Amino acid sequence: MRGAITGDFALGEVTWFRVGGAVETLFQPADEDDLATFLRALPEDVPVMTIGLGSNSLIREGGVPGVAIRLPMRGFGAIERVGETRIRVGAAAPDKQVAKAALDFGLGGFAFYFGIPGGIGGALRMNAGANGGDTSQRVVEVRAIDRRGEVHVFANADMGYAYRHCSAPGDLIFTSAVFEGVAADKAEIETQMAAVTEHRETAQPIRSKTGGSTFKNPPGQSAWKLVDAAGMRGFRVGGAQVSEMHCNFLINTGDATAYDIELLGETVRARVLETSGVQLEWEIKRFGRFAAGRAVEPFLGA
Known part of the structure; x- marks a missing residue:
């Protein structure tokens, strides 16, 4: 193997939320052949996950067992x-x-x-x-x-x-x-790209610590409208907040934990279910184990 192997790597540092625990091992392969060699040598019982740029990921506080694969640009x-x-x-x-x-x-x-x-x-x-x-x-x-x-x-x-x-x-x-x-x-x-940029800058909290769109749009509906109608715009749990600018974005206001963010997300899902009957699905991918005593139940266990 020619790639880089790092033990006890803090995955939260490479996600946009900037929260969460460590993975037992991070492997960054040199190329496709190197990745194939690594996977063939890895025992079958070792869990494997892949992480990219970290914009759509929430790493739980208890960390991630096994190996995380991160493909480098080179x-x-x-x-x-x-x-x-x-x-x-x-x-x-x-x-x-x-x-x-x-x-x-x-x-x-x-x-x-x-x-x-x-x-x-x-x-x-x-x-x-x-x-x-x-x-x-x-x-x-x-x-x-x-x-x-x-x-x-x-x-x-x-x-x-x-x-x-x-x-x-x-x-x-x-x-x-x-x-x-x-x-x-x-x-x-260029005109199309400029329109995309204008939309993002005027409608999304792109300068905040966020994971991007939090929930998938239900068929024929907009997730943000359901969240807004449920009265959740600006709602906070600890250091996590539903964006005032766009209700389908959760943001880390500065001192949020992964627990705060996931609990906020499930609180939003529970409130939307209560007010509209719609079960929002997470678009953000959540990885790893909960810390002891800090598990978050879907829809708050409803």
């Missing part, structure tokens, strides 16, 4: 043109950089990525989208490695994409993907 961040309208992107590449590269190539269809503060690996896993576009509209094929270190290539249809979801096996670690855009005028693409 081995997994390349963006290259592979056809007239196609690009190959490494899973560690930030979504925003993909939008910029597509602009340079004169390829439309990627402007929505300019407003998503995550990486391509996470975008592939959750079908990330914004401003009317999503990942499933652009994906041609996805390359991945499974828990046994075997390489797989999936077509778009194999990914089972739906709203903020893919049905590909959970043990897969995506390493790269081929995307297809459309030839477009660069000035038009």
